[in-house]
Amino acid sequence: MLYLIIDGQASEDQIKEFSKHMKDCTPCYKHHELEQAIKQTLQAKIDNRPIPPGLIESIKTKIRETV
Amino acid sequence: MSENVRQPYNESKKMEIFDREFLPHIRSMYNFAYRLTFDEDDANDLVQETYMKAFRFINSFQEGTNAKAWLFRILKNSFINDFRKKSKEPAKVDYQEVETFYNSDDVDEHITTDLRVETVQDMIGDEVSNALNSLAIDFRTVIILCDLEGFTYEEMAKILDIPIGTVRSRLHRARNLLKDKLKEYANSMGYR
CATH class of the missing domain: 1.10.10.10 (Winged helix-like DNA-binding domain superfamily/Winged helix DNA-binding domain)
Incomplete structure (x- = not known):
């Protein structure tokens, strides 16, 4: 259930249930914090490379040759 | 693939779908390809190959459905079926x-x-x-x-x-x- 929450795929009831549970359960609270931090760190710190110049043009040229 | 009874797209419609639904995902596609191959040239080739296949099979793509997932699936399959054989990627783990x-x-x-x-x-x-x-x-x-x-x-x-x-x-x-x-x-x- 933790991953459903972290990944934004839990239902409202599941979110409520888990939030309530976390208040009393330190291991779950900490696990949630860590998993969320890892996900956010991946998203924030792994750069997206720009596409190489000419890639789109080269694809379009090849496609024009096939039609 | 052909369970939907639908007319094939004409040439100008194909180009329109390609430009409007496929090309906007090219940066995600290139980054996915790069993270699979760790090589700029290989990633470039893989993305080109994927887009060529996407165009060839465009009639099995239903307009307005999830183009990004459809494209990622083609890229992943191209990588596994054709690409990994050619590249220097170490032998497949079981x-x-x-x-x-x-x-x-x-x-x-x-x-x-x-x-x-x-x-x-x-x-x-x-x-x-x-x-x-x-x-x-x-x-x-x-x-x-x-x-x-x-x-x-x-x-x-x-x-x-x-x-x-x-x-x-x-x-x-x-x-x-x-x-x-x-x-x-x-x-x-x-x-x-």
Whole structure:
């Protein structure tokens, strides 16, 4: 259930249930914090490379040759 | 593929769908290809090949459906079927075996509970990238699709041709392996 929450795929009831549970359960609270931090760190710190110049043009040229 | 009774698209419609629904995803596609191949030229070739296939099979794409997932699925299949054979990527790991191993009961949770939130947050991009890149390709792939590209489990199941349950267990294992790697980095850098 933790991953459903972290990944934004839990239902409202599941979110409520888990939030309530976390208040009393330190291991779950900490696990949630860590998993969320890892996900956010991946998203924030792994750069997206720009596409190489000419890639789109080269694809379009090849496609024009096939039609 | 042909269960829908639908007229094939004419040439100008094909180009319109290609430009409007396929091309906007090219940066995500290129980054996915790069994270699979670790090589700019290979990633470039893989993306070209994928877009050529997407155009060739455009009649099996239904307008307005999830183009990004459809394209990712083609890219993943091209990589596995055609590309990995040609590239220098080391021999395929038997993932079934890896998965069975990691699904066994003795490996689980809380191996890395001593990894601290602050430690993770302090890591630089290279450390995080290296940890991700060191994972076997099937584990790396689920983290890329879920965390970097934001696909749902259902979309991932379609892209990877595996049941949702397998997506979830593979993601679980992948995240545990990633935590182990992050912990190794943290230790080697003297973080606590």
